[in-house]
Amino acid sequence: MYEPDPGSHERDAVSPEAGTEEQQAERALRPRTLDDFVGQERVREQLSLVLHSAQRRGSAPDHVLMSGPPGLGKTTLAMIIAGELNAPLRITSGPAIERSGDLAAVLSTLQEGEVLFLDEIHRMARPAEEMLYVAMEDFRVDVMVGKGPGATAIPLDIAPFTLVGATTRAGLLPAPLRDRFGFTAQMDFYDPEELERILHRSSGLLDAPMDAEAGAEIARRSRGTPRIANRLLRRVRDYAEVRGDGTLTLDTARAALDLYEVDASGLDRLDRAILDSLMTKFRGGPVGLSTLAVAVGEESETVEAVAEPFLVRSGFLARTPRGRVATPLAWNHMGLTPPPDAAFGAGVEADTGTGASVTP
Ligand SMILES: Nc1ncnc2c1ncn2[C@@H]1O[C@H](COP(=O)(O)OP(=O)(O)OP(=O)(O)O)[C@@H](O)[C@H]1O
Numbered sequence: 001m002y003e004p005d006p007g008s009h010e011r012d013a014v015s016p017e018a019g020t021e022e023q024q025a026e027r028a029l030r031p032r033t034l035d036d037f038v039g040q041e042r043v044r045e046q047l048s049l050v051l052h053s054a055q056r057r058g059s060a061p062d063h064v065l066m067s068g069p070p071g072l073g074k075t076t077l078a079m080i081i082a083g084e085l086n087a088p089l090r091i092t093s094g095p096a097i098e099r100s101g102d103l104a105a106v107l108s109t110l111q112e113g114e115v116l117f118l119d120e121i122h123r124m125a126r127p128a129e130e131m132l133y134v135a136m137e138d139f140r141v142d143v144m145v146g147k148g149p150g151a152t153a154i155p156l157d158i159a160p161f162t163l164v165g166a167t168t169r170a171g172l173l174p175a176p177l178r179d180r181f182g183f184t185a186q187m188d189f190y191d192p193e194e195l196e197r198i199l200h201r202s203s204g205l206l207d208a209p210m211d212a213e214a215g216a217e218i219a220r221r222s223r224g225t226p227r228i229a230n231r232l233l234r235r236v237r238d239y240a241e242v243r244g245d246g247t248l249t250l251d252t253a254r255a256a257l258d259l260y261e262v263d264a265s266g267l268d269r270l271d272r273a274i275l276d277s278l279m280t281k282f283r284g285g286p287v288g289l290s291t292l293a294v295a296v297g298e299e300s301e302t303v304e305a306v307a308e309p310f311l312v313r314s315g316f317l318a319r320t321p322r323g324r325v326a327t328p329l330a331w332n333h334m335g336l337t338p339p340p341d342a343a344f345g346a347g348v349e350a351d352t353g354t355g356a357s358v359t360p
């Protein structure tokens with residue numbers, strides 16, 4: 001039986017975000033070169049061209065924007081870019097830039113050719129955004145001196161640099177900012193075979209021998225996300241060390257992941273509770289979001305923002321104008337038989353991934 005944990009929507013095992021401790025663990029597993037970076041073939045090839053042609057010309061490459069969901073390798077790629085260029089890397093983030101002065105301080109101290117990584121770029125303060133446009137285009141910042149009507153802008157040249165921006169919400173970037181990036185890398189979820197390769201690489205680095213079946217099993221449960229794959233790998237490794245001989249086998253992988261309630265398709269307790277309610281209490285839907293949320297004892301926002309994106313993306317849940325509907329795949333996955341008149345999401349609206357559309 002699903003019991004919500006009041007006050008905490010932590011979903012340790014399958015959350016795409018990294019906790020503070022996890023960031024430490026991740027550092028050790030980060031690939032350092034483009035060759036070590038698994039998957040995202042198109043992005044890798046395009047990026048490699050951008051970087052190496054700039055190197056040939058002896059100039060700083062175009063600014064690069066990386067967009068995509070959490071845990072897919074944006075920070076990793078930013079570091080690889082600096083590494084491939086053999087350039088120093090400066091790291092800051094949108095929330096750290098509250099005033100344009102914060103940005104001016106960073107920009108005016110960049111060295112020639114330096115890579116500036118601006119994480120969560122969509123969260124930067126508006127006035128700083130405008131300063132950034134000019135810096136990106138003309139390698140110049142206008143420093144404001146004085147206040148009010150007497151204020152003057154003093155132009156200051158800065159060293160040519162390469163901006164690498166990362167965002168999980170490209171849609172929130174103002175068009176003039178987006179347009180100033182010469183190259184946008186759109187990161188996609190990984191397929192299980194790519195995740196397996198990542199897992200084998202990580203198991204080597206962690207000195208935790210893993211057989212092929214275990215790798216495939218962990219990959220299947222990782223929701224297309226390298227961060228989740230590496231996290232599940234560490235959980236299975238812990239299990240294998242304490243309950244086994246340290247080798248990661250299919251059995252240890254299954255036992256460990258069952259213990260952490262990550263099922264064969266990567267669904268966790270909340271995901272399963274939602275599907276279960278939808279099927280057993282509402283005949284598979286359609287049912288409104290808020291009704292469904294009450295049925296599982298969670299806030300609507302949690303259901304919508306935390307659980308639904310993956311359920312929809314993997315085809316377990318459909319969002320229709322009349323409410324949420326369990327798909328045949330979901331009935332099958334939960335081992336339940338749909339009633340003969342089940343709706344099955346007829347007239348399903350295509351999910352645009354914006355999460356903004358239907359919330360009856
Ligand atoms: N293509 C890849 N090959 C190997 N490992 C990867 C790859 N992509 C990501 N990883 C691993 O996944 C973890 C998370 O990646 P990263 O921190 O780069 O994600 P992110 O996109 O920046 O996430 P966020 O949006 O939360 O900042 C890292 O530890 C990294 O080692």
Ligand SMILES: [Mg+2]
Binds near residue numbers: 074166
């Ligand atoms: Mg990151």
